Amino acid sequence: MKNKLNKTAGLTALFIGIMSVTVGILVITKISVPDYNFHLTLVIYNVVAGIISIFCAILIFKEHKYSLKLSIFIFCSHFIVLLLISTVYLDIIANKSIKAMIFRTLVWLFIILFQIRKTKTLSQSM
Secondary structure, eight states, X not given: OOOHHHHHHHHHHHHHHHHHHHHHHHHHTTSSXXXXXXXXHHHHHHHHHHHHHHHHHHHHHTTOTTHHHXXXXXHHHXXXXXXXXXXXXXXXXXXXXXHHHXXXXXXXXXXXXXXXXXXXXXXXXX
């Protein structure tokens, strides 16, 4: 890994992916049930997004040419879900779930910015 920003982006993507998969599986299997109303579809989405995030982290570590595109896809997915749960499903989804999705969306924005910064740094050094 040639760049600290890339390493930071990869570790962050890996962490948020593992966190989403772990927490989601605990909720789905009812090992850990939150003390607030949650929507099972949103939990399943978070597990799937977590698995994709782990895959994206691997691509970031390998500096694969599609890592930025996948990061943008994950960010856009989270942003669309955030818009849906904060408007259409506002009465159904708990505030904690909305705050968690805001957090994920912002984290992926920073992951993208780290990758873009890394790309600009490499192109300027050539």
